[in-house]
Amino acid sequence: AQKITQTQPGMFVQEKEAVTLDCTYDTSDQSYGLFWYKQPSSGEMIFLIYQGSYDEQNATEGRYSLNFQKARKSANLVISASQLGDSAMYFCAMSFTGGGNKLTFGTGTQLKVEL
Amino acid sequence: DGGITQSPKYLFRKEGQNVTLSCEQNLNHDAMYWYRQDPGQGLRLIYYSQIVNDFQKGDIAEGYSVSREKKESFPLTVTSAQKNPTAFYLCASSMGLVYNEQFFGPGTRLTVL
Numbered sequence: 001a002q003k004i005t006q007t008q009p010g011m012f013v014q015e016k017e018a019v020t021l022d023c024t025y026d027t028s029d030q031s032y033g034l035f036w037y038k039q040p041s042s043g044e045m046i047f048l049i050y051q052g053s054y055d056e057q058n059a060t061e062g063r064y065s066l067n068f069q070k071a072r073k074s075a076n077l078v079i080s081a082s083q084l085g086d087s088a089m090y091f092c093a094m095s096f097t098g099g100g101n102k103l104t105f106g107t108g109t110q111l112k113v114e115l
Numbered sequence: 116d117g118g119i120t121q122s123p124k125y126l127f128r129k130e131g132q133n134v135t136l137s138c139e140q141n142l143n144h145d146a147m148y149w150y151r152q153d154p155g156q157g158l159r160l161i162y163y164s165q166i167v168n169d170f171q172k173g174d175i176a177e178g179y180s181v182s183r184e185k186k187e188s189f190p191l192t193v194t195s196a197q198k199n200p201t202a203f204y205l206c207a208s209s210m211g212l213v214y215n216e217q218f219f220g221p222g223t224r225l226t227v228l
Contacts, residue, residue, distance in 0.1 A: 033214035043203060045219035052214060091157055100165055101146060101213050102173065105157035
């Protein structure tokens with residue numbers, strides 16, 4: 001079975017600083033995908049970034065990058081130059097071959113950006 | 116605009132009543148999903164459908180039912196058999212191919228009185 005672990009229930013960061021949100025996963029599959037989603041207080045889930053297990057380069061999307069360490073089974077999200085609007089809940093999720101693109105989610109990290 | 120709509124935004128139900136949550140998408144996506152989110156928790160999969168007239172149970176399907184008669188629509192019924200239905204319900208869709216990102220609707224917050 002697949003499992004996602006996010007060990008940081010809450011994080012604080014100052015505006016314009018970078019922050020890393022941790023995510024580790026457990027799977028016996030060789031082929032899988034890793035996703036990060038943002039959930040503002042409104043509740044809607046917003047897709048941020050994707051990393052495939054066979055991708056050699058770390059994924060980047062604007063201010064978001066994914067620090068993928070396959071041997072350690074970690075897929076940490078790095079947000080550069082934090083903005084007040086980045087304050088939200090962040091979820092790491094995984095899909096796997098044969099899973100029909102179903103997602104398994106972690107419990108999330110609440111990020112608060114301060115002035 | 117293309118997207119996913121869910122209605123209603125807030126729903127109140129008395130114990131013992133069935134209630135149906137609506138989910139519609141105009142993204143021409145093949146796959147659709149229903150998730151449940153409890154306070155302080157991640158999302159858990161209830162049901163998913165990869166094509167019309169076909170759907171599969173997720174991790175917590177007991178007490179729920181779905182239908183997929185049209186590509187655009189994937190309604191979820193919360194039955195009286197669901198012992199603890201108060202939660203935030205999110206519908207999503209994707210192209211259906213493995214590793215495609217899922218696009219989410221705004222959610223329905225269900226409260227059982």
